[in-house]
Amino acid sequence: MDIKRIETGPRMSQAVVHGNTIYLAGQVGKVGDSVADQTRTCLEQVETLLKGLNSDPTRILQTTIWLADMADFAEMNEVWDAWVPQGHTPARACGEAKLAHPGLLVEFIVIAAVNSDRPGQDK
Known part of the structure; x- marks a missing residue:
C-alpha cells in the first residue's frame, strides 16, 4: 500500500495518507490568541487539510487534543x-x-478516513 506525504518539510509532513486513512500533524493556532480563537484556527486548518484529501469532519476517526x-x-x-x-x-x-x-x-491531532479508495491530491 502506498504512502502519500502532503506538504512535506525537513522535519514533518502536514498529512500522511496510508490506504484510506489520513494522519494529520498537530494543528496549532496563532500565538497570542485566546484558547477559543486558537481552537477555531486549528479546526479550520483541519477542515482545509481534510477537504484537500477527499475527506471532511464527518470522516474523523480520532482526535487527540x-x-x-x-x-x-x-x-x-x-x-x-x-x-x-x-x-x-x-x-x-x-x-x-x-x-x-x-x-x-491548544493543539489538535486528527486521524480521518478518506471518502473513497482514491486519496486526495497534493495542492
Whole structure:
C-alpha cells in the first residue's frame, strides 16, 4: 500500500495518507490568541487539510487534543462542540502538555478516513 506525504518539510509532513486513512500533524493556532480563537484556527486548518484529501469532519476517526492548561478545557470544548458534526463525533482524548511555544494553548491531532479508495491530491 502506498504512502502519500502532503506538504512535506525537513522535519514533518502536514498529512500522511496510508490506504484510506489520513494522519494529520498537530494543528496549532496563532500565538497570542485566546484558547477559543486558537481552537477555531486549528479546526479550520483541519477542515482545509481534510477537504484537500477527499475527506471532511464527518470522516474523523480520532482526535487527540493537547491543552497547555486544563483550566481551558471548557472554553476549548465550547468551540469544539459547535464545530464537530453531531452524530459523527470521533473517539477523542484530551490532556495537558507543555506545547512547543509558551503562547500556544491548544493543539489538535486528527486521524480521518478518506471518502473513497482514491486519496486526495497534493495542492
